[in-house]
Every structure is written in structure tokens, then in C-alpha cells.
Amino acid sequence: MMTTLKYRIISSKTQYKEYCQLLEELVFYGMKDRNTKDEIALLTLLIEKWDTEHLPKTELDPVQLIQSLMIDHQLKAKDLVVILEISKGYVSDILNYKKGLSKDVIRKMAQYFKVSQEAFNRPYTLKPEPLRAVAMQ
Secondary structure (H helix, E strand, C coil): CCCCCCCCCCCCHHHHHHHHHHHHHHHHHCCCCHHHHHHHHHHHHHHHHHHHHHCCCCCCCHHHHHHHHHHHCCCCHHHHHHHHCCCHHHHHHHHCCCCCCCHHHHHHHHHHHCCCHHHHCCCCCCCCCCCCCCCCC
């Protein structure tokens, strides 16, 4: 007797999105039993395999990666404020290379976009602050 597999290697963008949605539901609402943990691990593995094969090789610095993910998920900067629970100013500073990513922001980005934290945790150059005129005494 042949049993049907519950999950298969991801072969389409639609299937990829379904698995991402499913993974999110399991992580947030799933029972915390052994089967659910195995299911989460398996889905994560399948999604990471797809990402490795289909996402642009991470030639993108973390800010470019964020911008690319925002386009893919049709998000605006104000959406990141809510997702990351940070101020509009901080989001703006990140997107304009004025501030780096905190560990908390990296963790939330990785979780939300289902991307490894390493993708956001790579070094990149921030724009130097413009020199401000110092008032003469």
C-alpha cells in the first residue's frame, strides 16, 4: 500500500507561498507536539532549499535584500514599522544606509520573510553622517 506524502520538494512559486503560509501557521498556532516540530523542521528545510535555488545569490547587501523582499511582498516602509515594531525614523535610516540592523530587527526580518538571519547579518557600508557646523563659542 502506497501512502501519499504530505509534503514534496517545492516546484512552483505557488507551492512555495503555500508552504510559507503553512509554516507560519504551524509556528504561531500549531500544537507543540513532536509531530508539529518535525513538520516545522521539514517545511523549513523545503523552503530553505527553494530559497537557495531561486533567490538571487546573496550578492545583495542587507539593505538591498530588504528592499527586494519589500517589492516581492508588496510592502511599504510603513509596513516594516509594524512588522519590526520600530519607529518610522529607524526604518528610514535603515533603508537609507544611515543605521545598521539591530539583532532584534535581524531576527524579526528573518522570521517574517522566512530567510536565514545570516542574510541580514552581513557587513555593509553605512553612509557617513554629514558634518554639522559646530557653533563657535
